[in-house]
Amino acid sequence: MTQPLHIGLLGAMPEEVGSDLSHLTDLSCSDHGDLTIHRGVWGDNIRLSLAWSGWGKVSAARAATRLLASDPGIDLLLFTGVAGAADPALRQWDVVLADAVVQHDMDARPLFPRFTLPALKQDRLQPQPAWFNWAKTALLEAHSAGDLDGFARPSSGLIATGDRFIGDPAVLQALRDALPDLQAVEMEGAAIAQVAEQEGVPWLVLRVISDGADEAAAQSFEDFVKRYEQKAWRLIEALLQRCNSTPPQCP
Numbered sequence: 001m002t003q004p005l006h007i008g009l010l011g012a013m014p015e016e017v018g019s020d021l022s023h024l025t026d027l028s029c030s031d032h033g034d035l036t037i038h039r040g041v042w043g044d045n046i047r048l049s050l051a052w053s054g055w056g057k058v059s060a061a062r063a064a065t066r067l068l069a070s071d072p073g074i075d076l077l078l079f080t081g082v083a084g085a086a087d088p089a090l091r092q093w094d095v096v097l098a099d100a101v102v103q104h105d106m107d108a109r110p111l112f113p114r115f116t117l118p119a120l121k122q123d124r125l126q127p128q129p130a131w132f133n134w135a136k137t138a139l140l141e142a143h144s145a146g147d148l149d150g151f152a153r154p155s156s157g158l159i160a161t162g163d164r165f166i167g168d169p170a171v172l173q174a175l176r177d178a179l180p181d182l183q184a185v186e187m188e189g190a191a192i193a194q195v196a197e198q199e200g201v202p203w204l205v206l207r208v209i210s211d212g213a214d215e216a217a218a219q220s221f222e223d224f225v226k227r228y229e230q231k232a233w234r235l236i237e238a239l240l241q242r243c244n245s246t247p248p249q250c251p
Contacts, residue, residue: 004045005243008067008074008201009236012060012188014052015225016081018233024048032066039071042240049074053188056163057103060188064195076131076246077196080206080236082221082228083159083186084166084213086176091209092224095154095235096183097136098205100124101190104175105162114178117194124158125193130247131202132156135239142238150231151208157183159205161190167217185213202247206235 011017021027024040038050049071053063060079068074083096090096102124107114115123126132139154148154158181166172166185176182189205196203208228211220 003073004041004047005246006047006049006071006073006075007240008064008071008077009048009050010053010060010063010067010077010079010188010192011081011232012053012055013081013225015229016232017050017052017236018229018231020233021050023233023237030070032070035063035066037067037070046240046243056187057161057191058163060191061195064192065199068195068199068201074201077192077201077203078206078239079189079192079203080232081186081188081208082210082225083184083207084172084211084217084221085209086160086172086179086182086185086213087157088212090183091152092211092220093150094152094209095139095148096159096207096209097132097139097154097156098127098159098189098207099132099156100126100158101193101205102158102160102179103162103190103194104160104179104185105164120194120197125190125197127193127204128202128247131204134242134246135204135206138239138242138245139235141242147238147241148234151235155183157181159184159186159189159207161186161188163187165217166213167211167215169214172213184209208235
């Protein structure tokens with residue numbers, strides 16, 4: 001008998017997932033210090049373990065570690081929320097699924113090349129192709145079907161993570177120079193990916209553009225998040241509705 005799909009869902013803030021948990025049934029929760037893990041069922045047989053990590057790499061890594069330790073058997077760790085645009089062509093409500101992530105503030109030179117994670121001896125981390133392809137296809141199908149009203153057509157690309165809210169054009173340009181294919185910047189995704197990689201769990205990072213990572217970023221971010229909360233769950237549900245085509249789960 002196939003076990004129910006179990007997804008670990010994380011966002012930095014409640015607004016980034018949709019703080020209303022009424023879309024889940026059989027709800028329970030557990031507290032771990034100041035972190036609350038909510039558990040429930042979506043639809044007939046998809047289990048969700050959900051938490052809001054707080055901002056930054058340490059908070060994100062802590063939440064991911066606690067989630068995986070508290071709920072063994074998670075099939076996929078998904079981090080979602082908003083991000084700043086690094087590619088000037090991106091606008092608010094554009095959707096970016098990471099095909100790779102990098103910690104832009106990781107720099108152990110001269111011992112390791114810039115961006116390289118010593119524990120993994122890699123700079124860019126990439127999601128497992130089967131899970132990435134499933135999510136990309138599911139999002140494109142949802143958009144074509146009109147299930148992502150208000151969101152732009154999903155795309156994919158490199159997302160960079162660091163412990164800095166980027167609202168300075170000079171800082172952003174320096175990152176673009178160092179990472180020419182960079183699409184978006186945020187503060188948690190690559191930390192989640194590193195934890196998942198080291199724990200042997202598939203992961204995905206899904207972001208929606210909230211601002212241009214420029215002088216107006218702070219105000220744009222605050223205004224956008226208030227509107228985004230009303231639509232955030234729509235993006236998650238687009239994936240959940242298409243879980244019949246997810247990669248095979250480990251027994």
